[in-house]
Amino acid sequence: MLLIRCPYCEEERPELEFRNAGEAHIARSANMAGESDDDFEKFFFIRSNPKGIIYERWRHIHGCARFFNAVRDTVTDKFVMTYKAGEPKPAKLPGASK
Amino acid sequence: MAKAAAAKAAAKTSASAASAERRPAQAGRSVSAKNVRVEVLPPAERMSLRAPEASVAALSKALGLTLPKSPKSSAVKAGRTALWLGPDEWFVIDEAGKDLLADCAKVSALHSAVGISHRNVAFTVAGPAAAAAINAGCPQDLSLEAFPVGAASRTILGKCEIVLLRTAADAFRVECWRSFSDYVFTFLSEAASDAAA
Amino acid sequence: MSGAFRIPSAGRLSQAKTARFSFDGQSYTGIEGDTLASALLANGVHLVGRSFKYHRPRGFLSAGAEEPNALVEVKRDDARKAPNIRATVQELYDGLVAQSQNRWPSLAFDVGAVNDIASPLFSAGFYYKTFMWPKAAWKSLYEPKIRAAAGLGVSPDKPDPDHYSSRYAHCDVLVLGGGAAGIAAALAAAETGARVILADEQADFGGSLRFETGAKIDGQDGYAWAQGAIAKLKAMDNVRVLSRTTAFGYYAQNFVGLVERVSDHLQSPGHDLPRERLWQVRAKRVVLATGSIERHMVFADNDRPGIMLASAARIFLNHYGVAVGKNVGVYTANDSAYAAAIDLKKAGVNIAAIVDLRDHPTGPVIDEARALGIEVNFGRAVIRAGGKLRVTSMTVQPKNGGGERTIPVDAILMSAGWTPSVHLFSQSRGKVAFNDETKRFVPGIYAQDCVSVGACNGTDGLAASIDEAYAAGAKAAKDAGAKTAKGTKPKVDASESWSRGMLGAAPGAGPDKTVKAFVDFQNDVTAKDIRQAVHEGMRSIEHVKRFTTNGMATDQGKTSNMHGLAIAAETLGKPIPEVGLTTFRAPYTPVTFGAIVSHSRGPLFDPTRKTAIHPWAEAQGAVFEDVGQWKRAWYFPRGSEDMHAAVDRECVAVRTNAGLFDASTLGKIEVVGPDAAKFMELLYTNPWEKLEPGRCRYGIMLREDGFIYDDGVVGRLAPDRFHVTTTTGGAPRVMNHMEDYLQTEFPHLNVWLTSITEQWAVIAVQGPKSRDIIAPLVEGIDMSDQALPHMSVREGKICGVPTRLFRMSFTGERGFEVNVPADYGQAVWEALWAEGQKHGAAAYGTEAMHVLRAEKGYIIVGQDTDGTVTPNDAGLDWAVGKKKADFVGIRGLTRPDLVAKGRKQLVGLKTKDPKVVLEEGAQIVADPKQAIPMKMIGHVTSSYWSQNCGRSIALGLVAGGRDRMGETLYVPMPNGVIEVEVAGMVFFDETGGRLNG
DSSP: OOEEEETTTTEEEEGGGOEEEEESOOOOOTTGGGOOHHHHHHHHTOOOOOSSEEEEEEEOTTTTOOEEEEEEETTTTEEEEEEETTSOOOSSOTTOOO | OHHHHHHHHHHHHOOOOOOOOOOOTTTTOEEEOSSOEEEEOOOOEEEEEEOOGGGHHHHHHHHTSOOOOSTTOEEEETTEEEEEEETTEEEEEETTOOOHHHHHHTOOSSOEEEEOTTTEEEEEEESTTHHHHHTTTOOSOOSTTTSOTTOEEEEEETTEEEEEEEEETTEEEEEEEGGGHHHHHHHHHHHHHHHHO | OOOTTBOTTSSSSOTTOEEEEEETTEEEEEETTOBHHHHHHHTTOOOOEEOTTTOOEEOOSOSSTTOSSOEEEEESSSSOEEEEEETTTSBOOTTEEEEEOSOSBOSSSBGGGHHHHTGGGGOTTHHHHHTTSSHHHIIIIIHHHHHHHSOSSOOOOSOOOOOEEEEEEEEEEEEEOOBHHHHHHHHHHHTTTOOEEEEOSSSSSBGGGGTOTTOEETTEEHHHHHHHHHHHHHTOTTEEEESSEEEEEEETTTEEEEEEEOSTTOSSOOTTSOSEEEEEEEEEEEEEOOOEEEEOOBOBTTTSTTEEEHHHHHHHHHTTOBOSOSEEEEEESSTHHHHHHHHHHHTTOEEEEEEEOSSSOOSHHHHHHHHTTOOEEESEEEEEEEESSSEEEEEEEETTSOOOEEEEOSEEEEEOEEEEOOHHHHHTTOEEEEETTTTEEEEEEOOSSEEEOGGGGTOOSHHHHHHHHHHHHHHHHHHTTOOOOOSOOOOEEEOOOOOOOOOSBOTTSSTTOOOOBEEETTTTEEHHHHHHHHHTTOOSHHHHHHHHOTTOSTTTTTTTHHHHHHHHHHHHTOOHHHHOOOOOOSOSSOOOHHHHHTTOSGGGSSOOBOOTTHHHHHHTTOEEEEETTEEEEEEOOOTTOOHHHHHHHHHHHHHHTOEEEEOTTSEEEEEESTTHHHHHHHHSSSOOTTOOTTBEEEEEEEOTTSOEEEEEEEEEEETTEEEEEEOTTTHHHHHHHHHHIIIIIOTTSOOEEEEOTTTEEEEEEESTTHHHHHGGGEESOOOSTTTSOSSEEEEEEETTEEEEEEEOOSSSSSEEEEEEEGGGHHHHHHHHHHHHHTTTOEEOOHHHHHHHHHHTTOOOTTTTOOSSOOTTTTTOGGGSOTTOSOOTTTTGGGSHHHHOTTOEEEEEEEESSTTOOOOTTOEEESOTTSOSSOOEEEEEEEEEEETTTTEEEEEEEEETGGGGTTOEEEEEETTEEEEEEEEOSOOSOTTOGGGGO
16 A cells, blocks of 8 residues: 655655546646547547656545645656646656656 | 415514423443543534635634644544545534634635534543453554554544544544434443453 | 473473373373474374375474474364464464364374375376366265365364454564564664564564574574564664564565464463454565575485474474484485584484485584584495385485485484575565576576575674674664664674585485385375376476475475476476476465454444434334445334235325335435536436426436436536436435546536435325324425425425435325435434324335335336336436436437347236236246247346236336237246236326325
8 A cells, every 4th residue: 555645744654545536737628628539639549658657646635635746756656756736837846867 | 475475474473582402312321431431522613614724724824723634543622523524524523613614615725514513412431441442443543653642543443434523542533423322322331341341 | 291302401382381282082291382393292192193195194394484294183062173373383372172173083093195105096187087087076976075075174064263463564674584584674773763573473582593503693593583683673662563473475565464473372372362463564674584494304204293394393392392202313415414413412302313414515514513522424325215104214225225224213304405484575476496406496687575584594603693684674764764873883703604405305215115205295196106297298487386285385385395396397307497487476474264253243244324313213123224335214013024924005095195214325426516517417317407496306327337326316406506406316326427427527517415315304194194293293394285296396495404305206206305404304204103103004015115116116226127228218318408408318328239139128917817926037038939048028027016006017128028018928937837927117097196195
């Protein structure tokens, strides 16, 4: 069971309290009704599924109930960092040398 | 139409003062093991309070206690406890039967107050093995360093969500939704006998 | 008397406390503190099992958890019989009943042993090659036969009456292994005040100090020091000491699974005690002090009962006071076996000879052995063991060939050296490194916050181990945030030294030989099998492992992996590290399902949710159905009524008079805030801004892809307050869906959501007389049609308690849903029931509810929809706000596929024979005479007998359904084709007049 740092509770909490909510930073268009088929396809169906660093959403559903964002390495399954919903994608990751 | 009028009349005349009997879930249940006792707590007034930062002062004033702003914390005053559950969410319990919603109704600052007195059932888990009993199904660190007296958190117990409040070094209040209360009591009973061993 | 092989002067057990036990029906006496193994050996019993494949007689190889052979069934009663219990781990209690496995009709005469004679047939890969043809026979013939013949032990066929418990624990330093190194690390960490957990799989702490008679620490005998140190640790508040506790799995972020065997060693465990306790420990730092495991010598017939590891014989002697034989031979490539010979010799056991494969070993143990008059042979090999059910001799030959000499023995002790136990380190995703000099894999690159100390780290010698462990314990505590240690490091006054050893097959079991020299005892893998695997093309050790099954038994190759690897490397002509070590996987030793399940069984398997009104329904004899975790009243049979009769009666009562229905399980969410209506506009297809307070609307919620996600009636209580209802099963996910959008897409809206599902008990009162039933109990609400029309909501009182009274209907009749605070639910229900009795009302369950709503063509999300149905498909286009600029799903609805012609649409289906009730899920075709496979154009989603309509009714999703009104379609069933006519979805009161009374 992983420990995940909740940016709202400001501490690491057991994975059981959390739920994954898919890839992060996929914004819903302000003009949803006007989206082209291609744009809608990208928005709704296409996900990156990278090997390595992934940006994803988690919800501390059995804790503070907030959604937040996390950076996780899909190879090591280690969380690199977490940050609050609405905050931009971090420009630089802690400990990243590459 | 005549029928409707009759109904209207009936509504006016037969308004009975007779109150329906309250039947709290798990009423009277308790279990004692060597070092821990689990007991259902009497009904209490409960409210889910949601508000932005700017409204906290006004709400604190109306409620007569300072709403806590730190994660995993609570505030107690005169039978009233406010638990921080999230950055804009408090769970307020009044054990003296005072009307929490009425207090908040006076506040014009932005907020949402919803009555949940009947939604939850509360248990007390007390004794030297209280933390061990809860740790049978709760994955959080319940040492006094990590979860001191007054610490409060929504979390997990077995297969169920609970709100956990440490009321003393060796006592906790466990709140769960009404329909989960049988599960929670049964779980805590089993856990209590194991924690005592 | 506790056995002829018990040596009263040896061991630490008190002879006074005897324990009787039986093995294969024979009664024996042992001593309290014995393991089943030591007690049997004390009675001269070596033969305890038959091997997996060849059914060869087997005895004890070891004295611990690594035991591959001595697996027995321990039986307390018919339900409590545990197979595959290692006799070397099972502690003796008075009355213990054990029996051997994998033999028929008896252990001494086992018919299956024919496999041994026919063994040339059963070489590695035999099953893969032989049972290839005919393919169909695999499933029906070969596999069942092979499984019946193979298998280790028999599972009990009764429910397990024992209980199991679990505990989450957190600590600063978790020390795994309670030998000298583990104890030293725990002491150092504990002295800082850090929270420490020390676990060891044995009943007794001390590890190898239990048999190393040469160890002296702090002026005491090593074992005595260990017991003193454990007593000290146990007395500390910050330390938890767990014996009989195996760390079986090392998971991410220092999360370690331990199983504590709480009562398997007790004669009559108290009912309070669990059998086992699962510990899930989160440690800031982990100290691995898991020691090392002795390897056997690989030579012909090295599996005969009486042949065992030298260290095992020492434990049996020095701890349990048991001699493993009277005339013992020793075969070694390592010093540590000498110590065993010396201990036994001093205890009065004859040592027939020590056979040492090394040419010119020197050292104090060798000198001491010689001084004791033990015959020592260098540069020689044991090329064969004699005997069958028990070893009778060892045949010795110079290792480079020459004359053979057969020495009579009744036991052989062997040692090829020691393998560091890197299992948990490897499970932690650490990478092992091969030390070429010592020929050992030791911890290399760490992946987690842990450290290995002592023998498992390849550290030789007691003093070095304790130094390393003490420093590591202190550092681990410091790294976890504790202060510096205040204690003093244990001082080693004397210790034993063990030098290296060898890997792979010994002379006499080389590539030119076809003898059975076992590498893996539990899976019957010989040196020859491993060579054969390489010859047949296996290059990777992972392939060799799977082809031969070496290391794949329940002992996970604790004794066999290194030998197997060395033989494979030699055959491949490659250095060992290039061939690589197989991955160690959890569990380290087998874990019971009971421990993993722990509390989650019986009533705690899953929460069973019951409504506030449940006790009333139960008292009325209701039959319940499971809806998710909820128990819902399904129907209320009266007298001898069956379900059909009860449902018919309930349905008729509702439309004739009235019915009461417990709708408490419906999901309920209170949406509060100045932007509540804006939020509702975005989450539901319907318009909400103009809905007046006091009115209700049926809402549809879509996913972004345009498909129906949920539905429910929503009441506006105030401009800034909505009372939203959801489906019973959808409640949690709808809440999550709404929170998701609110928090991440529309965070600018000032609105909050609170689940009030369980705050309110909901009593639906439906039917022409519903108002007459409710009105007398209501206070402060005008119940007239003008004041309270269909789809409206009022707050007031009923029976003196607060209510949110909805006028709404899921039956098509005049109807109400009375919401009251849950604790009042039953009392209000009873009051309404009493009123209802005056008006001929019935209580109805979920089945009647389903029929009644289907008569009206009201859909149930999840039954009539399946995640691919749009509002238009379901005939609910009217509920989609055409003028809205945005709502979740708005774009999805215009996707090409969703607006294409010929989509499946929900329609009514009437069977030509009104008595025939369709099966839900049945497929629909246009032409029943077409060739199979037929083109299916839809399926039945809901189907019931409707007593009110006097016929069967059904809903179905049919391609282009609404354009097929009146068309005849066909439902092919096993008993024939059923003709149906496509119809509208409303079967009863098509104009809807009854809704308004």
